[in-house]
Amino acid sequence: MKKLDSSLLNMVLVLTCVAVVMGVILAFMNNLTSTPIAQQKEKALADGIKMVMQADDMTVSRIDTLRLLDNKNKEQVFVVYNNEKGAAVESTTNGFGGKLRVLVGFDTEGTILGYTLLEHSETPGLGAKADKWFQEGEKGCIIGMTPSTPLTVSKDGGQVDAITASTITSRAFLLAVNNAYNAYINQKKED
Amino acid sequence: MNYLNIIKNGIVKDNPTFVLMLGMCPTLATTTSAGNGLAMGLATMAVLMCTNFVISCMKNLTPDKVRIPVFIVVIATFVTLLQMAIKAYLPQVDKELGLFIPLIVVNCIILGRAEAFAAKNSPVASLIDGVGIGLGFTLALTLLGIVREILGAGAVFGYAFIPEDYNILLFVLAPGAFITLGYLIAIVNKLK
Numbered sequence: 001m002k003k004l005d006s007s008l009l010n011m012v013l014v015l016t017c018v019a020v021v022m023g024v025i026l027a028f029m030n031n032l033t034s035t036p037i038a039q040q041k042e043k044a045l046a047d048g049i050k051m052v053m054q055a056d057d058m059t060v061s062r063i064d065t066l067r068l069l070d071n072k073n074k075e076q077v078f079v080v081y082n083n084e085k086g087a088a089v090e091s092t093t094n095g096f097g098g099k100l101r102v103l104v105g106f107d108t109e110g111t112i113l114g115y116t117l118l119e120h121s122e123t124p125g126l127g128a129k130a131d132k133w134f135q136e137g138e139k140g141c142i143i144g145m146t147p148s149t150p151l152t153v154s155k156d157g158g159q160v161d162a163i164t165a166s167t168i169t170s171r172a173f174l175l176a177v178n179n180a181y182n183a184y185i186n187q188k189k190e191d
Numbered sequence: 192m193n194y195l196n197i198i199k200n201g202i203v204k205d206n207p208t209f210v211l212m213l214g215m216c217p218t219l220a221t222t223t224s225a226g227n228g229l230a231m232g233l234a235t236m237a238v239l240m241c242t243n244f245v246i247s248c249m250k251n252l253t254p255d256k257v258r259i260p261v262f263i264v265v266i267a268t269f270v271t272l273l274q275m276a277i278k279a280y281l282p283q284v285d286k287e288l289g290l291f292i293p294l295i296v297v298n299c300i301i302l303g304r305a306e307a308f309a310a311k312n313s314p315v316a317s318l319i320d321g322v323g324i325g326l327g328f329t330l331a332l333t334l335l336g337i338v339r340e341i342l343g344a345g346a347v348f349g350y351a352f353i354p355e356d357y358n359i360l361l362f363v364l365a366p367g368a369f370i371t372l373g374y375l376i377a378i379v380n381k382l383k
Contacts, residue, residue, distance in 0.1 A: 006256040014254055018261050022268040029272050036279035044282065121290060123223075126363060165360055 044118070045103075049081050049088045052105030052114035058083045066183050078183035087187075090118065091180035095172040097121035100130075102176040106184050111146045115177065127169030134160070134173065142174075147181040150174075194319045201323020207300045208331035208372075209379040214300040218332060219368040221291050225348045228336025229329065230288055234273060236325025238295050239304060240318055241269045247309040247317035262305045263296070270296045300328060331375075338371050339363060 004010050049060065062082040070076050079090040086107040093100050098121035105113040115134065122128045136143045140161040142151060151174045152158025155167060162170035207213045214235070221231040245265055246253075253261050274292045278285050285292075295301065304324055309317040340346055343362030345353030361367045 003251050004254045006254040010254045011257045014252060015257050015260060015264075018249075018264050022264050026268060026271055029275055033275040033279035037275070040279065040282045123364075126360075165364075 048103045048116045048118060049083070049105075051116055052088050052103050053083060053085050054105065054113045055083075055085055058085060064187055066187055068183060068186065070179075076179065078180065080184060080187055086113065087184055089180035089184050091176045091183065093172045093176040093179065095120055095122050096127050096166065096168045097123060100169070100172050100176060102173065102180065104177050104180040106181065109146065110148065110181060110185060111144060112142055112177070112181075114143060122169050123166070127163065127166040129163050129166070130169055130173050133163045133170075140170070142177065147178045150178040194316070197316060197319045198323035198326065201320060201325070202327040202330060203383065205324065206327040206331060206379070207303075207324055208328060208335075209376050210383075211300075211303070212376075213303050214298045214328065215372075217291055217294055217298060218335065219365065219372065221288065222332055222335040222339055222368060222371075223363050224340045224344065224346075225333055225336035227287055228332035228334075230284055231291060232325070232329025232332040234277070234288070234292060235295055235298060235300065235328055236321070238266070238269050238273055239301055239325045239328075240321035242266050242301055243304055243309040243317040243321035244314050245269075246305045247312060247314040250310050253310075258306075258310065259302075262302060266301050266305070267296045300324065335368070335371055335375060338375070339367055342371075343367060 004014065050056065050058065060081045060083050064080040064082065066078040066080060068076050068078065077092070081088040081090075086105065086109075088103055088105045090101065090103050092102070099119060100122070101117070101119035102115060103118050104115045107113055114136075117131045120128065120130070122130060132138055134140045134142045140163065142160055145151060145159075151160055153160050153162035153167060153170050153174065155162060156171070158174075160170070160174060201207075205211055208215075208218055217231055217235070222228040242262075242265055246262055249261075270293060273295070274289075277292060278289070304320060308320045312320070337347055339362045340348075341353070342359050343364075345351050345355065345358045359367075362371065
């Protein structure tokens with residue numbers, strides 16, 4: 001077969017056809033994968049809540065969405081998943097590479113039971129280590145602490161060891177935890 | 192052309208990373224560990240096979256003056272398909288590499304092979320070329336990842352065997368990527 005000429009008609013026709021065909025393929029695939037993707041997200045959240053509450057079986061009794069102003073008057077959104085052991089609080093700060101979304105579990109006293117990273121864009125091998133670094137038995141363990149006085153890294157005079165070479169990520173993470181604690185306490189006062 | 196030769200060319204003579212020096216951005220960015228390098232290489236290989244095949248199939252239907260936009264639309268489609276599939280069925284991979292998958296669209300290896308090979312050869316040969324170049328890229332990325340992970344994190348594919356005190360953090364960071372890549376290019380070109 002001879003190659004098509006680069007006439008205006010041919011070019012417009014070919015480009016349009018290619019774009020339409022590819023668009024249809026993408027729409028089909030999107031339709032196919034949108035349910036599994038949504039399920040994955042839900043499952044990740046449900047697993048996350050169970051994990052940070054250190055419970056195999058629990059029910060979320062109430063979900064509150066709090067909108068608080070931070071000290072720069074910017075609105076921050078917190079989602080509090082209340083359950084029989086306390087609450088799992090979702091909190092977002094800006095990490096080194098972008099949004100850092102953390103889920104922290106508190107018991108009714110406000111003691112940290114566990115945490116997990118829901119979303120982050122930290123440097124692999126450095127800031128991304130935050131998912132393990134602050135867990136029980138690791139170097140920067142925060143489990144069992146109560147952020148009634150805000151948690152800070154040791155470089156800032158605090159009691160938590162920052163991730164090696166990732167102080168910015170560590171600060172952002174602890175800020176998210178502190179904010180989550182404040183949101184939870186705030187919400188309890190209102191109850 | 193002999194198919195085995197095409198594959199060998201992709202891995203040795205035309206290795207995209209060590210010889211053609213294409214696609215340096217994902218090469219440097221994703222090889223912080225052997226596993227990441229391998230996953231990125233395989234993802235690129237999957238896209239490259241599909242795009243090479245499809246572009247070769249429609250090479251006679253593509254007017255010369257609009258070939259680049261047509262290629263890019265095809266490439267972007269396959270990358271998006273891959274991204275959706277990974278998000279839906281491999282959430283673990285998505286967590287590690289999610290950020291880099293869309294960047295495969297602008298990986299010059301893919302457009303380069305479309306131009307240099309698929310637009311001139313038969314669909315089957317193009318598919319084989321995709322396998323060869325893809326394997327070459329995967330091998331290079333994995334090798335780079337292994338070296339950086341051993342020196343930087345004291346581990347291979349996540350299995351640590353060197354105590355943390357002896358890790359050289361530099362190799363996980365960007366400068367380590369450049370140093371490792373430079374040495375590997377020198378060694379590979381000496382051996383070749």
